[in-house]
Amino acid sequence: MWLSQLAILPNISLSPAAGSRIPRMTLTAIDWVIIAIYLAGCVGAGIRTRRYVRDLNDFALAGRQVDVNLGVASLAATEIGIVTVMYTGEMGFKSGLAGAAPGVLLCLAMLIVGMTGFVIEPLRDAGVVTIPELFEKRFGTKVRWLAGLVVVLGGVLNMGIFLRLGGEFLMYITGLSPKASFSLSLLGQQWQLGLLEATMTFLLVLILIYTVLGGMVSVLVTDYLQFLVKGLGIVIISVVVFWNINPLSLIEGLDAVQSQTRTAVNMTMTDPFNPFHSLGYGWVIWQSLLALAVMTTWQTIVARALAAKDASVAKRIYRGTAFYFVGRFSLPGLWGAAAFLYFASAAVGGLPEGIGSLAAMPVYLGRILPAGILGIVVVAMLAAEMSTDSGYLLTWATVIYNDLVSPCLKHPMSQRSKLLTVRLLLVAIGIFLLFYGLWYRIPGRAWDYLSVTGNIYLASVFTLLVGALYWKRANSWGALASIVLGAIGPITFLVINAIVEDPARQISPETAGLSAFGMAFAGMFFGSLAGRMAGIGTAVRATEVDR
Amino acid sequence: MRFLLAWFWMCLILASILWYAFLLFYVGIKGGTEIISLGKNLSRRPEGEDGPGTCAP
Numbered sequence: 001m002w003l004s005q006l007a008i009l010p011n012i013s014l015s016p017a018a019g020s021r022i023p024r025m026t027l028t029a030i031d032w033v034i035i036a037i038y039l040a041g042c043v044g045a046g047i048r049t050r051r052y053v054r055d056l057n058d059f060a061l062a063g064r065q066v067d068v069n070l071g072v073a074s075l076a077a078t079e080i081g082i083v084t085v086m087y088t089g090e091m092g093f094k095s096g097l098a099g100a101a102p103g104v105l106l107c108l109a110m111l112i113v114g115m116t117g118f119v120i121e122p123l124r125d126a127g128v129v130t131i132p133e134l135f136e137k138r139f140g141t142k143v144r145w146l147a148g149l150v151v152v153l154g155g156v157l158n159m160g161i162f163l164r165l166g167g168e169f170l171m172y173i174t175g176l177s178p179k180a181s182f183s184l185s186l187l188g189q190q191w192q193l194g195l196l197e198a199t200m201t202f203l204l205v206l207i208l209i210y211t212v213l214g215g216m217v218s219v220l221v222t223d224y225l226q227f228l229v230k231g232l233g234i235v236i237i238s239v240v241v242f243w244n245i246n247p248l249s250l251i252e253g254l255d256a257v258q259s260q261t262r263t264a265v266n267m268t269m270t271d272p273f274n275p276f277h278s279l280g281y282g283w284v285i286w287q288s289l290l291a292l293a294v295m296t297t298w299q300t301i302v303a304r305a306l307a308a309k310d311a312s313v314a315k316r317i318y319r320g321t322a323f324y325f326v327g328r329f330s331l332p333g334l335w336g337a338a339a340f341l342y343f344a345s346a347a348v349g350g351l352p353e354g355i356g357s358l359a360a361m362p363v364y365l366g367r368i369l370p371a372g373i374l375g376i377v378v379v380a381m382l383a384a385e386m387s388t389d390s391g392y393l394l395t396w397a398t399v400i401y402n403d404l405v406s407p408c409l410k411h412p413m414s415q416r417s418k419l420l421t422v423r424l425l426l427v428a429i430g431i432f433l434l435f436y437g438l439w440y441r442i443p444g445r446a447w448d449y450l451s452v453t454g455n456i457y458l459a460s461v462f463t464l465l466v467g468a469l470y471w472k473r474a475n476s477w478g479a480l481a482s483i484v485l486g487a488i489g490p491i492t493f494l495v496i497n498a499i500v501e502d503p504a505r506q507i508s509p510e511t512a513g514l515s516a517f518g519m520a521f522a523g524m525f526f527g528s529l530a531g532r533m534a535g536i537g538t539a540v541r542a543t544e545v546d547r
Numbered sequence: 548m549r550f551l552l553a554w555f556w557m558c559l560i561l562a563s564i565l566w567y568a569f570l571l572f573y574v575g576i577k578g579g580t581e582i583i584s585l586g587k588n589l590s591r592r593p594e595g596e597d598g599p600g601t602c603a604p
Contacts, residue, residue, distance in 0.1 A: 052589040065588045069577035072570075097556035104559070217589065224578050231571040238564050247561075251553045273552040324570070327563030334560050 027174050031375025038379045039206060042225055042386065046210025046218035055415045059215030059422060060129055060398040061307040070220055071317035074391070075304045076324045077223035080230060081388025082166035082381050085332045087447040089361035092336025095279055096254050096272020099336065102287050102447070103329025107322045109291035114318030117311060119296035122469050124311040131297060131461060132403040138468040139476040141407050146483050147461060148403025151299060154456035154490075155396045156429060157436075161449065162392070163204060164437040165358070166385040167196040172362035173369075174378065177354075201434060203385060208430050211390040212423045216307060219390045226383035233380020236373060237365065238331050241338050244368045250334075253341040267344055267351065272337065286513040290451055293462035293517075298454065300395045332361070339364035397425040448509035452490045459516035460486030463524045471524075477531025478524040486520030489513070 027035075053059050066074070091099030113120055128134045132151060136144035171178045176195060184191040210218045245253070254272035271277035275284055295301060295318070305314035339361045343351050355363055369377055401422045406413075413421065460483045467474030467482070493512035500506050 049586075052586065058589065062585065063589050065585050067581040067584065069574045070581040070585065073574050073578045076570075076574075097553070097560070100556060100559065217585070220585070221582060224582055227578070228571060228575050231567050235564055235568050235571070238560075247557050251557060255549070255553065273549055273556060323563070323566050326559055327567055330556065330560045330563050331567070 027374060027378065028371065030372070031378065034375040035379055035382065038229065038382065042222050042383075043206050043210050045225060046214050046222045046390075049210075049214035049217040049221050052217045053213075053215050053419070056398075056401075056418045056422065057129070058217065059419055060394070060402075061303070062216040062220055064307055065309060066220065066304065066307040066313070066317075067309060068313055068316045068320060070224060071304050071308055071313065072320040072324075073227040074220050074223040074387075075301065075317060075321045077227040077230065077383075077387035078219075078300055078304075078391035079325070079388070080234075080328050080384055081162060082169045082385045083162045083388065083450075084328060085381065085384060086165045086169055086358060086362070087450060088329045088332035089336035089339070090358045091329065091447055092333030092338075093340045093357045093360050094269060094336075095275070096257070096269055096337050096340070097330070097333065098271060098273055098275040098278045100326070100330035100333040101275035101279065101284060102291065103326045103333075105284075105288050105291040106294065106325040106328075109288075109295045110318050110322040110325060112292070113295045114315050114320075114322060117315050119465055119469060120302065120305045120314050120318065121311045123302065123465070124305055124308060124314045129306065130399050130402045131299060131302060131465065132399065135464055135468060135479065136407070138474070139464070139479040143464070143476050143479045143483070144403055145407050146480065147457075147464060148399055148407075150457040150460060150483055150487050151399050152396055152404065153487075154454055154458070155299060155392070155399070156432065157456070157494075158450055158453040159389075159392045159396070160433060160436040160453075162385070162389060162437070163200045163433055164196075166203075166381075166389075167200040168359060169362045169381060170199060170378065171196050172355075172359050173366045173381070174374070175366050200437065203382070204389070204430050204434060207386050207389045207393070208427060211393055212426050215422075216303075216394060219387075219394055222390060223387045226387035229383040230380045230387070233377050233383070234327070234331055236380075237369070237377055238334060240369055240373065241335050245338050245341065250338060250341065254337060257340075257344075267340065269340060280510065282508075282510040282514065286510040286517075287451075289517050290455065290458060290513060293458040294454070297458055297461045297465055299399060300391050303391075303395050303398075335365060336361045342368075393426050393429055396429055397422050400425050400429075452493050452509050452512050455490040455513045455516045456487050459489075459513075459520040460484075460523075463517075463520040467524050467528070471528075473528055473532065474524060475528045475531045477534075478526075478528030481523035481527030481530075482520045483523075485523035486516050489516035489519060 052063075057063060088099070088103070091102075093099075112118065123131070123134060126134050126137070128137075130148070130151075132144045132147040135147050168178045171180065178196045180195040181192055182195055182198070184193060210222060214221070254269070257269045257272055269278075304317055308314035308317055342348060342364050343360060351360055352363065365377070366374075401418070405421065463482045463486065464474075464479050467478060489512045493507045493509065497506045
């Protein structure tokens with residue numbers, strides 16, 4: 001119905017999903033105007049930047065001209081997407097305020113890296129475009145190519161759920177079911193389209209338009225706009241949540257959770273304040289390692305350090321963004337914890353039918369946000385989705401070209417061909433995401449899925465980076481062993497947990513994650529020793545890598 | 548201990564809200580001027596000049 005009112009498409013009717021208890025859309029005409037202006041402004045600003053792109057260096061790294069505050073805005077915008085809000089909200093819903101523990105660990109890791117320059121300083125000084133490029137200098141082309149492969153595999157699989165979760169959030173917060181569909185009569189044919197899928201596709205097309213044309217420059221400009229809109233939305237939602245349940249009532253409510261069972265409403269929360277109790281010691285140790293690996297090797301984060309004017313600016317960007325990561329977990333976690341208390345209350349009596357822990361928070365927000373605010377919040381969340389997707393698409397397309405395609409070429413491409421190739425890769429990743437996002441079902445918590453898929457490369461690439469930069473005995477044998485062994489644990493987790501349905505027999509995420517780090521370290525150590533003994537490992541001294 | 552942990556998280560949440568609100572203005576103003584400088588720097592380069600670290604090969 002709402003689409004027909006906008007007269008965008010002819011003869012469209014919206015039908016709610018069968019059995020859905022979410023009956024109507026809560027957006028008003030003013031909300032739609034705000035959304036339309038925002039989308040047009042973002043795409044327009046992004047497209048205007050295409051004139052600055054002359055070569056791949058401009059396209060991938062904005063000519064390495066990024067200063068501190070723009071870097072902070074872009075990094076913060078890229079690393080908070082709707083998917084972030086969804087999984088951190090789920091952490092709050094399941095683990096209470098303790099669910100914000102990864103945010104504190106990420107903040108500490110970022111501060112340490114920002115103060116010491118650990119990894120990022122020599123990485124920026126090396127003048128590389130991607131991390132695997134550095135590996136070629138130390139370990140040879142094969143290692144670069146294999147590292148590029150696991151980086152892309154982990155990164156694209158990780159990004160695979162972004163669109164689906166983003167679409168679900170937008171559906172729930174606007175009062176629609178993700179299963180809602182609409183029929184479209186066009187050219188004499190009747191089409192039945194899923195609303196979520198259509199929304200995701202439309203959003204992705206907009207993102208692709210400006211990212212394909214403007215590359216990193218357009219990502220920076222749109223990230224800046226999205227940082228402002230998203231920051232405003234996050235602050236507004238948090239204030240409204242505290243308006244709905246004051247801090248004291250929240251703490252008292254969560255404190256009571258531990259002494260009362262919520263089985264009547266089929267909701268559980270183990271310990272809302274102590275992450276060691278609710279999430280386990282193994283999980284926290286894994287997350288600590290992961291936090292350090294993320295801050296030094298996650299390509300979308302490192303891309304900002306590489307795009308910085310120099311290493312000093314890169315370190316300042318890290319220090320300036322560090323505390324943002326606490327809010328990245330604690331604020332949506334607050335909304336999730338408040339959602340738990342809301343649905344656990346006697347007045348509400350549990351989660352609505354078909355709503356799980358992941359969707360509880362957006363459904364809750366959809367119910368408490370006042371009319372007029374909702375449009376701003378939806379725009380804020382659109383901003384979150386767009387900034388993350390554009391940054392990630394650009395990063396993975398650049399890695400594919402730079403580390404998988406480029407080393408295989410016998411003759412150098414012209415600048416025009418390079419740009420065209422990366423732009424086509426961007427579109428190809430977008431198409432893959434659309435289809436992967438539609439059918440893949442996440443095993444367990446969303447954050448665990450993201451951590452484990454990221455772990456496919458984080459453990460090995462982190463080990464390789466530390467080895468390349470700080471261990472003079474590291475060689476190509478160790479690097480290859482580290483890449484292969486580091487990927488085994490997370491990939492086994494994904495495959496086994498997709499096949500085995502009994503949660504008791506599934507692999508825990510911390511087992512997969514910690515084993516990945518352990519095997520990657522062991523691979524690097526023993527592989528390098530073996531290569532040295534055999535006298536065939538390729539190695540360049542660490543000091544030469546910096547040049 | 549439980550009480551301290553509860554308020555530790557609550558303080559972090561409140562500090563995050565304030566930090567986000569502060570960055571909204573601070574980075575909002577500073578970042579805007581840096582975008583203008585970025586555009587000027589990128590436009591000012593002579594034709595044919597590539598930046599450092601141009602992708603190989």
